[in-house]
Amino acid sequence: MDHTDMKIDNSKLIRHKGFNLISGIHDPDEVDQIYDLELRDSDVFSVTYPKSGTIWMQQILMLIEAKGDMTVNKHRMNGNAVPWIEARGKVKEFATELSPRVRTTHLQHRFMPLALRQKKGKVIYVTRNPKDVLVSYFYFHKVATMLETPKDFNDFFEKFMKGDVHGGSWFEHIKTWYSQKDNMNIFFITYEEMIQDLHSAVERIAAFLGKDLTQEQSANVVKHSTFKNMKQIPEANYEYISSDLLDHQQGSFMRKGTIGDWKNHFTVAQNERFDKLFQDEMKDFPVQFIWEVCDIV
Numbered sequence: 001m002d003h004t005d006m007k008i009d010n011s012k013l014i015r016h017k018g019f020n021l022i023s024g025i026h027d028p029d030e031v032d033q034i035y036d037l038e039l040r041d042s043d044v045f046s047v048t049y050p051k052s053g054t055i056w057m058q059q060i061l062m063l064i065e066a067k068g069d070m071t072v073n074k075h076r077m078n079g080n081a082v083p084w085i086e087a088r089g090k091v092k093e094f095a096t097e098l099s100p101r102v103r104t105t106h107l108q109h110r111f112m113p114l115a116l117r118q119k120k121g122k123v124i125y126v127t128r129n130p131k132d133v134l135v136s137y138f139y140f141h142k143v144a145t146m147l148e149t150p151k152d153f154n155d156f157f158e159k160f161m162k163g164d165v166h167g168g169s170w171f172e173h174i175k176t177w178y179s180q181k182d183n184m185n186i187f188f189i190t191y192e193e194m195i196q197d198l199h200s201a202v203e204r205i206a207a208f209l210g211k212d213l214t215q216e217q218s219a220n221v222v223k224h225s226t227f228k229n230m231k232q233i234p235e236a237n238y239e240y241i242s243s244d245l246l247d248h249q250q251g252s253f254m255r256k257g258t259i260g261d262w263k264n265h266f267t268v269a270q271n272e273r274f275d276k277l278f279q280d281e282m283k284d285f286p287v288q289f290i291w292e293v294c295d296i297v
């Protein structure tokens with residue numbers, strides 16, 4: 001750790017070099033080792049701000065690798081097949097694993113291997129409209145025992161607005177990753193595009209990864225990645241994660257899987273404040289977000 005490490009106003013987070021890690025889940029020294037990892041061209045990193053479709057992309061990547069065959073990863077949780085590089089013990093494992101190495105991360109790009117910025121390996125960045133991220137994250141904080149349970153929605157709203165959560169500021173996360181678009185082999189996709197047309201999303205992801213799938217194989221990837229089907233697959237929906245980490249009595253990881261749930265939670269005043277912050281932060285940002293199902297064309 002260095003002098004910028006400190007506990008912040010949330011007993012379960014550790015501030016490390018301006019980023020909020022989770023106490024017990026992450027080790028700042030191991031996180032620092034990621035930067036120097038040697039990469040291969042076949043390495044793939046799926047990058048998300050929390051609650052933006054992380055396990056969904058894990059499921060898709062696993063299935064693309066298995067050419068749509070669910071039996072290849074039978075009994076393997078998608079968090080194990082496509083692990084978080086920043087989780088304790090995972091850096092060492094990465095260095096010794098055979099190709100292809102497919103990983104997830106919530107980290108900001110400055111912690112990631114320098115080699116990514118030399119166009120080694122590939123990055124898929126999944127983003128989701130931040131109002132729905134906030135709502136999904138609020139419910140996740142109730143389920144996740146490694147995160148502090150918010151007093152109420154308003155309390156969590158304030159924390160998210162300040163970036164006082166694991167992952168830090170949503171705005172900073174997306175903007176800093178986007179700033180790397182010319183330095184890395186990076187593919188951007190939104191959660192809402194995946195909802196809108198999963199088949200096209202799967203085909204575009206497979207093409208980016210240079211994977212040739214038959215029509216039948218991509219149809220199988222899609223079939224096993226729908227919300228309805230993932231909800232039935234315990235390895236995909238975190239049902240098997242122990243109660244030390246997730247309190248399954250408090251809710252389900254696969255909660256709603258929709259666009260626009262924020263409308264059921266934000267007050268008019270919260271919405272106005274959020275819109276103001278969004279406009280200030282994102283005014284020059286070229287990606288359009290879909291905020292409601294009716295925005296889908």
Ligand code: A3P
Pocket residue numbers: 048049050051052053054055056132135136137139225226227228230253254255256257258261
């Ligand atoms: P909700 O809480 O809004 O339902 P992450 O994996 O990044 O933590 O994101 C979790 C969110 O993605 C949850 O959102 C979850 O329901 C949603 N999700 C996971 N798999 C999905 C799928 N196949 N289709 C749509 N949404 C999915």
